[in-house]
Amino acid sequence: MNISRRSILKTLGLSSLALTSAQVFGEISPVGDTPFPDGDDPLFWKKIRDQFPLTKDTVFFNPGTVGAMPRVVVDKMVEHLRYISEHVADWAYKDDNKEEFISGYNNLMSIRTKVANLINATASEIAMTDNVTNSMSYIANGITLQPGEEILTTDQEHSGGKGGWLVKEKRYGAVFKTVAVPKPAHSPVEVYDIIVKALTQRTKVLMLSHMITGSGAILPIKEICAEAHKRGIFTVIDGAQTIGQIKVDVQDLGCDTYVGCFHKWIGAPPGTGFMYVKASRMKDIWTTVASGRWDNHEDEGFRFTQRGTGNFPVLKGLEAALDFHNEIGPEKVYARIKFLGERLRTGLRKNNKVKIFSPTDEAMCAGITVYNIEGLTGTKIQDAYWEKARMRPRSQGDQFGVRHCTHIFNSPEEIDRALVVVNELAG
Ligand SMILES: Cc1ncc(COP(=O)(O)O)c(C=O)c1O
Structure with missing residues (x-):
């Protein structure tokens, strides 16, 4: 993707400082049409790190729970909060779709279009x-x-x-079935075979995480969905851990629905998510939170988006986060996350007291690594990380150790320091 330097500087808030590109990028400053620095360029990533208000004396390794927001996101939210507090009297309620005082009535077309572009859908398929x-x-x-x-x-x-499917079971007598997937998983074929063998004539819905939260395993969703569809099964994909971490293309995956959030890997404010339903399957889904458009099928995504008064400043923050992600370049972000994750796993594999629960096949991994150290628990490792190095991965309990996520605000040096902590703890 060709990103103009000016647009990056604009989103990162650097252009307003009237710095020349040489001042901003120093030695690596591109001239004329020279391409933007490579994904592994340390100076470029240092500039990106500087866009995060995250305190400099701590190292954050837990965007799998909730992410770190870039400064532009916080600024946009605060700016819009101030705007609605000062100008709410200006609002003439003439055209809800253009007003930005409350969300939940507005069709949010601009944001839905950005989300649709990110996952290769159309805006009407996004709520x-x-x-x-x-x-x-x-x-x-x-x-x-x-x-x-x-x-x-x-x-x-x-x-x-x-949870929603367990309600379905208890309330309507549907049957909720699970199939065990190895942890660590070893190959996409292994996972494919296990899941496909568990499908029966009674299976009507197949719900899978695109990336498993407790191991970081990327499942072979495209191949599984193709097989499920041959059997007339409705496919629902949980993308809580993928959006902003790895590429998601719903056309390519071929799933009927895909749900995700932006508060983990995109750097958006907490409380921002979406639901994609393929246009041809929209009518299969009744509205749950119902307002005036509950049965209006002109813009299906709007039917679900219209959910009563909501918080527009949060959506302004989300839009800024999507712009930030796009202007760095999604491919660059995904490559950097994977580069750091792989560096961590490579280091961990050198220590035979470390057990890794993320897949043994690197092709199934990105920025989530789950591991334990012989004789320790997740809480012990989490606490030791904080006491020794002000680093924050997240405990996964007694058996599975910690979940350690890598993101664009992390650096190879941070990974190497984390490995020193692990080696010390392993003795
Ligand atoms: C795979 C998976 N699904 C669902 C969720 C719940 O996400 P949210 O808090 O956005 O509802 C999470 C949160 O960590 C998750 O990892």
Whole structure:
């Protein structure tokens, strides 16, 4: 992707400082049409790190729970909050779709279009929600299942991904079934075979994480969905951990629905999510949170987006986060995340007291690494990281150690320092 230097500087808030590109990028400053610095250029990534207000004496390794916001995101939110507080009297309620005082009535076309572009969908297939739990609940509650019809998923789904389906089971007599997936997984073929063998004639819904939260395993969604569709099964993909971390192309994946959030890997404010439903499957999903458009199918995404008064400043922050991601370049972001994750895993593999639960096949990994150190628990490792190095990965309990995420605000030096901590703890 060809990104103009001016647009990057604009989003990063650097152009307003009236710095020349040489001042901003120093030695690596491109001249004329020289391409933007490579993904592994340390000076470029240092400039990116500087865009995050994240305190400099701490190292954040937990965007798998909630991400770090770049400064532009915070500024946009605060600016819009101030705007609505000062100008709410100006609002004449003439055209809800153009007003930005409250969300939940506005069709949010600008943001939905950006989200659609990110995942290769159309805006009418996108609804804005607060998070993955909401999106998944809208789908589980909105789809009609008869008693005895089965929902199949893995044994490693997040409670926010499976909760809506458990309600479906208890309330409507649908059957919630799980199939065990190895941890660590060894290959896409292994996972494919396990899941496809568990499909039965009663399976009506297949719900899978695109990336497993507790291991970082990227599942072979495209191949599994192709097989599920041959059997007439409705496919629902949980993308809580993928959006902003790896490329997501819903056309290529071929899934019926895909749900995700922006508060983990895109750097958007907490409380920002979406739901994608393929146009041809939209009518299969009843509205759950219903307002005036609950049965209006002109713009299906709007039907679900219209959910009553919501927080527009948060959406302004989301839009800024999407712009930030796009202007750096999604491919560059994904490559950097993977580069850092692989550096961590390579270092961990050198220590035989470390057990890694992320896939043994690097092709199934990106920025999430889950590991334990012989004789320790997740809490012990998490606490030791903080005490020794002010580093913040997240405990995964007694058995699975810690989940250690790498993102664009991290550096190779931080990974290397983390490996020193691990080697010390392993003795
Ligand atoms: C795979 C998965 N699904 C669902 C969720 C819930 O996401 P949210 O908090 O956005 O509802 C998470 C959160 O970590 C997750 O990892």
